[in-house]
Amino acid sequence: MSMESRTAAQTPQVTVLMSVYNGERFLRETVESILRQTFTDFEFLIINDGSTDSSRDIVRSYSDSRILLIDNPENMGLTRSLNRGLALARGRYVARLDADDRSYSTRLEKQVAFLDASPKVAVLGAQLRFIDARGKALRIALAKRAVDPVALRWHWIFDNPLAHSTALFRRDVVWEQMGGYNEQFRTSQDFELWSRVGTEHEICNLPDVLVDFRLHENSVCRHYTPVDKIKLETVYEHNIRRLLQTDDFPREFPLRWPHVSMPLIKRTGDAQEMLRMFHAIRKRFFALYPDAANNREILDHCVFVLTRCARHFVAIDRPGSFQFILEILRRSRLPLKDLGIYAVLFFLGNRSLMHLKKKLKRNSVLHLAKTGERFSSVAFLK
Numbered sequence: 001m002s003m004e005s006r007t008a009a010q011t012p013q014v015t016v017l018m019s020v021y022n023g024e025r026f027l028r029e030t031v032e033s034i035l036r037q038t039f040t041d042f043e044f045l046i047i048n049d050g051s052t053d054s055s056r057d058i059v060r061s062y063s064d065s066r067i068l069l070i071d072n073p074e075n076m077g078l079t080r081s082l083n084r085g086l087a088l089a090r091g092r093y094v095a096r097l098d099a100d101d102r103s104y105s106t107r108l109e110k111q112v113a114f115l116d117a118s119p120k121v122a123v124l125g126a127q128l129r130f131i132d133a134r135g136k137a138l139r140i141a142l143a144k145r146a147v148d149p150v151a152l153r154w155h156w157i158f159d160n161p162l163a164h165s166t167a168l169f170r171r172d173v174v175w176e177q178m179g180g181y182n183e184q185f186r187t188s189q190d191f192e193l194w195s196r197v198g199t200e201h202e203i204c205n206l207p208d209v210l211v212d213f214r215l216h217e218n219s220v221c222r223h224y225t226p227v228d229k230i231k232l233e234t235v236y237e238h239n240i241r242r243l244l245q246t247d248d249f250p251r252e253f254p255l256r257w258p259h260v261s262m263p264l265i266k267r268t269g270d271a272q273e274m275l276r277m278f279h280a281i282r283k284r285f286f287a288l289y290p291d292a293a294n295n296r297e298i299l300d301h302c303v304f305v306l307t308r309c310a311r312h313f314v315a316i317d318r319p320g321s322f323q324f325i326l327e328i329l330r331r332s333r334l335p336l337k338d339l340g341i342y343a344v345l346f347f348l349g350n351r352s353l354m355h356l357k358k359k360l361k362r363n364s365v366l367h368l369a370k371t372g373e374r375f376s377s378v379a380f381l382k
Contacts, residue, residue, distance in 0.1 A: 012066075014042040015171070015211030019081035020059075021049040026214060027032060027058045029135070031094050035064055039108035042095070047085050050075035055099075079181045079189045086175040089282060094171050096190075100133075101165040102212040103317045110208060111168040122201035123169040123194060126164035126210035135218040144297070145205040150289050151297035152205065153243050156195075157281060158261065158305055162203060164167075164190040167212045173201055180221035192235050199242060229258045244284045250277035260312040271313040271320025275327065278305065303328055 016034050020027060020307060034044055044067045059069050070088065086094065093115060097103055111124050118124075127145055130138040145306050146152040146161060155161050167190065174180060178196055181189045194203055236254035241247060256269045256277070282302070287293050306324045312319035 008083040012041050012043045012091050013359045014039070014093045014095055014112060014168075015085075015089035016042050016095045016097060016108075017047075017082065017085040018045070018091060018097050018099055019047040019049050019078050019085065020051060020053060020055050020099035021078075022051050022053045024051075024053045024058060025133075026100040027055055029102055029139050030097065030273075031059065031062065031067075033102040033104075034097065035062070035066075036105050037103070037108045038106050039112055039303055042066060043090060044084050044088060045070065047072060047081040049077070049081045070252070077186060077349075079183050079185055080351050082189070083183065083288075086171065086180045089175070092171060093168055094174065096164055096167045096169075097211070098165045100214045100216065102135075104210045104212075107166075107191050107210040108168070110206060110210065114204075114206060115168060115170070118204070120202050121204050122173040122197050123162060123167055123203045125168075125203075125205040126166040127206070127211040128163050128166065128209055128211055129209050131212045131214050133214065135196075135212070135214075138215065144300075146297050146301070148295060148297050149202075149204075149244045150292055151295055151301070153289070154285060154292065154295075154298045155301055156198070156239050156284070157243055158257065158301070160188070160194065161198075162190070162194055162205060163211070163213065165216060166205075169197075173197065178189075184219050185231055187231055188235070191232070195235050198314040229262065232258050240281070244286065245288060246279065248326060249284070250280050253277045253281065260309055267312060267316050269313070271309070271323060274309055274313075275320075275323055276311070299331075302331070304344060 018030070023030075031044075031046075044064070046059050046067065046069050048059065048069060050072050056069070056071070068088075070084070072084070076084070082096075093112060095103075095108060095111070104301065107126070111126065115121060115124055125145055130140055143164060145166075146155040148349075152161050174193065174197065178193065180193075182192050182196075185192050197203060227245045233254045236257060240249050240254065252273065256274060260270050260274065292298050306328045310321045310324035310328075313324070
């Protein structure tokens with residue numbers, strides 16, 4: 001659609017915003033997942049970020065008048081491309097989707113209905129199903145996005161509370177009030193944005209799985225760098241100070257936790273110190289929210305965090321790693337599958353496991369276990 005005809009057209013309720021850079025491999029699946037939506041009052045704004053493959057031709061091959069293709073003069077990166085899209089978007093709501101993911105057909109219908117009925121909610125997410133490059137579902141044990149408001153506050157200390165490709169948000173809040181994405185963030189731009197929005201507005205997740213999130217060799221998380229981690233430290237510090245309502249919190253936590261939550265970053269840290277910080281954070285949070293001690297989402301997430309720590313430290317501090325397993329067993333029950341994976345990690349050690357992994361078939365349990373560990377913080381990365 002041209003800019004002229006777009007201006008004259010009726011204003012849509014939703015803008016679906018997507019940036020694509022050399023995404024020809026999965027682009028048709030992604031585009032068609034939006035065109036099949038049961039909710040139809042949307043424009044599909046696609047930013048071609050300097051692609052050198054056939055991405056532009058693929059988008060132009062569709063005759064649907066709701067599609068608007070915008071070409072960047074050069075590759076600008078995801079964050080700047082999204083801000084360009086927000087400036088052009090006409091919808092009251094903006095739905096995000098990455099060019100390798102897929103939306104379920106009822107996604108917009110369910111999310112728009114929720115925001116229409118919830119004027120205080122600025123950003124709404126949903127649950128994910130993880131798929132591989134072939135579109136096959138992956139059995140990866142990742143933390144479910146919190147639905148309960150108190151559980152969401154707890155998750156926010158350790159994880160991005162809302163997956164980027166599931167987001168539907170109010171444009172007036174995110175763009176006009178908050179100024180859009182922080183262009184200093186090459187990755188995790190959504191986590192930084194939600195953290196700012198969350199200081200003044202409500203953020204929620206639906207319990208429904210509405211997006212297929214694709215993991216493959218070119219995923220953003222494969223290109224996460226220590227420099228990106230340094231920028232995240234300020235976001236963690238902002239969140240923990242706000243959510244614990246105090247300046248008296250473990251100061252080393254924002255510096256150390258990214259090493260644990262993002263396995264592509266160098267393994268480092270003191271296991272005993274990390275466990276002490278976890279206890280301090282939990283004690284303060286449970287004091288603020290007494291019902292949190294019996295909140296199933298929070299208790300399950302505690303096990304998830306402790307398991308993540310155990311896997312991180314097993315490669316550099318086995319006795320310290322085992323302390324996290326003991327902590328889980330004191331307070332909950334570790335799933336047999338996770339306990340088995342941990343036992344392999346503990347007894348073989350990291351180097352032995354990597355050597356063994358090379359000999360295993362791609363669909364083996366251990367391969368999926370390592371894949372799950374590698375992408376355990378995928379919430380930050382797309």
